Amino acid sequence: MSIITIQLGQCGNQVGREVFQAIATDLHSTHGLCSKKENDAYQAASKERFFSEEKTGVPAARAVLVDMEPKVIGQTLSVALRSGSWKYDHQSHFCQKQGSGNNWANGYCIHGPKHKEAIMNLVQKEAEKCDRLSGFLTLLSMAGGTGSGLGAFVIVQNYNSVLTLSHLYQTSDALLVHENDAIHKICAQLMNIKQISFQDVNQVIAHQLGSIFQPAYSSDSAVQYSRSPLGDLMEALVPHPEFKMLGLRNIPQMSENSLAFSTFAWPGLLKHLRQMLIANAKMEEGIDWQVRPPLPGLPLPQKQSPNRTAHFNTSIANLITLRGKDVQTADLGGFRDPALYTSWLSAQEALAIWKTPRAFNKYEKSASLVSNSQCLLKPIDAVVSKAWKMFASKAYVHQYTKFGIEEEDFLDCFSTLEQVIASYSSL
Amino acid sequence: MAQSVVVQVGQCGNQIGCRFWDLALREHAAVNKKGIYDEALCSFFRNVDPRSGDDGADISKGKICSLKARALLIDMEEGVVNEILQGPLRDVFDSKQLITDVSGSGNNWAVGHKMYGCQYRERIVEKLRKTAEHCDCLQCFFVIHSMGGGTGSGLGTFVLNVLEEEFPEVYRFVTSIYPSREDDVITSPYNSVLAMKELSEHADCVLPIENESLFDIVSKINQMTKCGKLGSSVKQASLVTSSGMKTTKEKPFDAMNNIVANLLLNLTSSARFEGSLNMDLNEITMNLVPFPRLHYLVSSLTPLYTLADVHVPSRKLDQMFSDAFSKDHQLIRADPKHCLYLACALLVRGNVHVSDLRRNIERLKPALNFVSWNQEGWKTGLCSVPPVGHSHSLLALANNTCVKSTFLELKERFMKLYKKKAHLHHYLHTDGMEQSCFSEALSSLSDLIDDYNQLDVMSCGPAVDPPRLKIAM
Numbered sequence: 001m002s003i004i005t006i007q008l009g010q011c012g013n014q015v016g017r018e019v020f021q022a023i024a025t026d027l028h029s030t031h032g033l034c035s036k037k038e039n040d041a042y043q044a045a046s047k048e049r050f051f052s053e054e055k056t057g058v059p060a061a062r063a064v065l066v067d068m069e070p071k072v073i074g075q076t077l078s079v080a081l082r083s084g085s086w087k088y089d090h091q092s093h094f095c096q097k098q099g100s101g102n103n104w105a106n107g108y109c110i111h112g113p114k115h116k117e118a119i120m121n122l123v124q125k126e127a128e129k130c131d132r133l134s135g136f137l138t139l140l141s142m143a144g145g146t147g148s149g150l151g152a153f154v155i156v157q158n159y160n161s162v163l164t165l166s167h168l169y170q171t172s173d174a175l176l177v178h179e180n181d182a183i184h185k186i187c188a189q190l191m192n193i194k195q196i197s198f199q200d201v202n203q204v205i206a207h208q209l210g211s212i213f214q215p216a217y218s219s220d221s222a223v224q225y226s227r228s229p230l231g232d233l234m235e236a237l238v239p240h241p242e243f244k245m246l247g248l249r250n251i252p253q254m255s256e257n258s259l260a261f262s263t264f265a266w267p268g269l270l271k272h273l274r275q276m277l278i279a280n281a282k283m284e285e286g287i288d289w290q291v292r293p294p295l296p297g298l299p300l301p302q303k304q305s306p307n308r309t310a311h312f313n314t315s316i317a318n319l320i321t322l323r324g325k326d327v328q329t330a331d332l333g334g335f336r337d338p339a340l341y342t343s344w345l346s347a348q349e350a351l352a353i354w355k356t357p358r359a360f361n362k363y364e365k366s367a368s369l370v371s372n373s374q375c376l377l378k379p380i381d382a383v384v385s386k387a388w389k390m391f392a393s394k395a396y397v398h399q400y401t402k403f404g405i406e407e408e409d410f411l412d413c414f415s416t417l418e419q420v421i422a423s424y425s426s427l
Numbered sequence: 428m429a430q431s432v433v434v435q436v437g438q439c440g441n442q443i444g445c446r447f448w449d450l451a452l453r454e455h456a457a458v459n460k461k462g463i464y465d466e467a468l469c470s471f472f473r474n475v476d477p478r479s480g481d482d483g484a485d486i487s488k489g490k491i492c493s494l495k496a497r498a499l500l501i502d503m504e505e506g507v508v509n510e511i512l513q514g515p516l517r518d519v520f521d522s523k524q525l526i527t528d529v530s531g532s533g534n535n536w537a538v539g540h541k542m543y544g545c546q547y548r549e550r551i552v553e554k555l556r557k558t559a560e561h562c563d564c565l566q567c568f569f570v571i572h573s574m575g576g577g578t579g580s581g582l583g584t585f586v587l588n589v590l591e592e593e594f595p596e597v598y599r600f601v602t603s604i605y606p607s608r609e610d611d612v613i614t615s616p617y618n619s620v621l622a623m624k625e626l627s628e629h630a631d632c633v634l635p636i637e638n639e640s641l642f643d644i645v646s647k648i649n650q651m652t653k654c655g656k657l658g659s660s661v662k663q664a665s666l667v668t669s670s671g672m673k674t675t676k677e678k679p680f681d682a683m684n685n686i687v688a689n690l691l692l693n694l695t696s697s698a699r700f701e702g703s704l705n706m707d708l709n710e711i712t713m714n715l716v717p718f719p720r721l722h723y724l725v726s727s728l729t730p731l732y733t734l735a736d737v738h739v740p741s742r743k744l745d746q747m748f749s750d751a752f753s754k755d756h757q758l759i760r761a762d763p764k765h766c767l768y769l770a771c772a773l774l775v776r777g778n779v780h781v782s783d784l785r786r787n788i789e790r791l792k793p794a795l796n797f798v799s800w801n802q803e804g805w806k807t808g809l810c811s812v813p814p815v816g817h818s819h820s821l822l823a824l825a826n827n828t829c830v831k832s833t834f835l836e837l838k839e840r841f842m843k844l845y846k847k848k849a850h851l852h853h854y855l856h857t858d859g860m861e862q863s864c865f866s867e868a869l870s871s872l873s874d875l876i877d878d879y880n881q882l883d884v885m886s887c888g889p890a891v892d893p894p895r896l897k898i899a900m
Contacts (some may be wrong), residue, residue: 099709155804195782313558389799
């Protein structure tokens with residue numbers, strides 16, 4: 001089945017291009033380290049998912065590009081074309097002359113309704129190109145107006161984030177949240193990049209997304225690659241509509257130079273990944289190894305406030321994807337511990353495992369974890385807290401009311417997110 | 428790319444405007460070697476085929492034919508505008524972009540605002556519409572004027588009202604030059620305070636600049652040049668001396684006007700050049716104006732003094748960031764470091780990385796006092812094209828309570844005259860001008876000062892976090 005990617009705003013478009021680039025590179029990788037038959041099946045599944053065949057022979061990304069200003073879309077299209085291995089359909093983008101100026105209300109109340117029909121037509125056309133459509137992957141930043149540049153400073157970003165998140169919470173099936181600061185740290189500490197560019201950050205995100213959405217077998221008995229990646233993801237991770245915030249963890253992540261001097265074994269990788277999960281570390285460096293799951297039989301630790309530092313991260317559900325050599329030998333027992341999960345879902349139901357012997361990207365073995373857990377509680381709480389402080393002073397509110405977002409609307413959004421925070425806190 | 432239109436009003440406005448156009452053309456010439464009319468040029472210039480008759484048809488692509496500034500020049504005397512029309516920039520404007528009179532406003536806000544405003548309204552509207560019709564996406568108006576005289580302050584703020592009425596969705600940025608204490612126009616406090624009310628009510632964003640600060644900066648540079656500190660190392664194209672008019676005789680205000688023109692140059696650079704990290708002009712008001720009336724931004728430019736200093740590059744770069752927060756780089760006489768920041772924008776040009784921005788913000792932050800609800804109140808923009816002759820430059824825009832010192836001083840000077848009702852009758856002669864105009868302008872200014880005061884007072888008290896919304900589980 002196919003996935004249609006909707007790239008929104010500066011960030012969405014820049015990340016989207018890197019995602020397709022990462023997938024195209026991986027598709028044609030000669031380091032698959034698996035049988036030809038396996039590789040062919042993987043390639044076929046990946047192509048169907050992300051690209052449509054064009055008469056010219058260059059596959060076209062199943063994507064719709066939307067931005068309210070032309071600069072980034074122009075760059076995105078031309079950089080993709082230059083890659084030679086894939087391109088965007090020259091008709092599936094929509095842009096205007098003037099951006100939303102970091103103003104969520106401008107994007108939502110003005111640009112949205114005005115261009116809804118044109119954008120939905122593009123989506124429709126893209127959907128008609130698919131034999132079987134699994135769903136939509138929408139890429140955007142929370143902070144901007146249309147979706148602002150990643151890592152850019154935006155003063156009103158907390159307002160925009162609150163408005164974006166609360167609306168997404170009501171309209172999406174699941175949210176994959178990337179934290180800018182965490183990605184920056186990965187670039188600096190794991191990838192060893194001295195001057196981190198936007199592209200570096202986007203490439204890390206693209207790698208993470210690619211590692212989830214490239215084909216994998218969704219059970220040990222499966223004879224073909226998963227047909228409905230988004231459906232399977234939902235089934236594995238979102239058992240309740242109140243809980244749909246998903247965090248991503250990958251291992252290993254390192255620069256190509258270090259990679260040449262490293263070997264990996266599944267037990268080591270999975271041990272780190274498990275501790276990253278329970279201690280809520282965003283990367284394999286600086287993990288707090290002191291954090292342990294609560295012992296069975298003992299009373300649950302008291303409800304902790306979301307801003308405490310080190311504590312055990314309770315999961316609702318986890319999805320682990322393993323790619324590469326000897327994948328069948330990997331022991332995932334550490335993730336089957338019931339103590340990792342809430343009481344209302346058994347470990348059996350709460351853990352999903354996808355595998356493929358096909359290596360991803362340049363890593364001989366790699367594991368990624370998508371987790372529906374408390375891991376995003378702290379950053380979301382911080383955003384709400386900062387936005388609320390601003391809102392209590394009525395600062396910047398006039399910029400939004402000007403376009404039709406009233407104080408009431410803000411309050412609704414705040415209460416939606418407070419509800420989410422309260423729900424996750426009480427796990 | 429969106430377009431902007433510059434409206435320059437009065438003697439001061441027109442002189443600064445012309446410096447801006449001159450420098451903007453130089454910048455584009457330095458980058459655009461092939462003479463192609465591109466998106467970047469389109470933002471502030473039309474490309475016109477002069478042979479195609481009356482209005483000159485726009486050429487949207489290809490070679491540069493004849494560039495026309497997207498500008499409207501307004502003055503109620505002819506001197507300055509005539510000089511422009513005889514000067515090197517004459518081809519950039521045509522007669523359809525001008526509105527002039529012969530008799531001047533006699534340093535009287537009422538004459539500029541009420542009398543000429545009434546008389547010229549239709550002509551102003553018509554010419555603005557014509558200019559706007561040449562833009563396919565008009566984003567911004569830049570009004571340049573002075574506060575002390577009659578035409579700039581009176582008619583300039585009248586134009587601002589017209590812009591709001593006719594183009595409510597287009598942003599209005601105003602560059603206002605505030606008079607010195609020893610201004611030779613006795614009525615300048617009246618004019619300024621009357622104009623302030625209009626700025627507070629009708630502008631999206633005002634960049635106040637004090638004549639005295641410009642004077643201080645220029646004399647400091649002159650002094651340094653004289654004692655040889657800068658010596659031969661001053662570049663021809665430095666920020667302040669880049670008038671390019673060395674061959675002709677330099678006028679006394681040229682250096683001062685150049686500083687303001689450079690401010691505008693840096694402010695508009697990301698609108699004039701492409702770049703994915705550019706800051707859109709509408710992002711400035713969105714991020715820097717937390718309350719509708721508090722839209723006065725204190726600006727500082729660097730490098731300003733040590734233009735050709737040969738230091739280690741990174742040290743030099745960090746110094747540039749430090750300088751932007753020092754007192755002697757501000758374009759009003761105030762010290763933002765010792766007052767409260769509501770928000771701050773850094774607009775950087777040249778070969779500067781996001782990591783340089785982050786590093787410097789982290790470095791400078793501890794010494795700056797930000798309002799409790801905006802502790803991360805930074806907005807940044809990077810334009811990869813540096814000013815001609817420089818490797819990089821920085822424009823800092825601060826929404827800072829220090830701006831109130833300018834307003835307090837203005838109010839004081841206003842009161843000195845107003846208590847004695849001195850010169851009032853000159854104003855009240857004009858149709859539509861009543862004494863209530865003065866009292867309303869005064870209370871508008873007092874309210875504005877109060878708003879800043881309250882923020883200052885609150886920042887001194889203990890910071891109490893507002894209780895969060897409670898959710899019933």
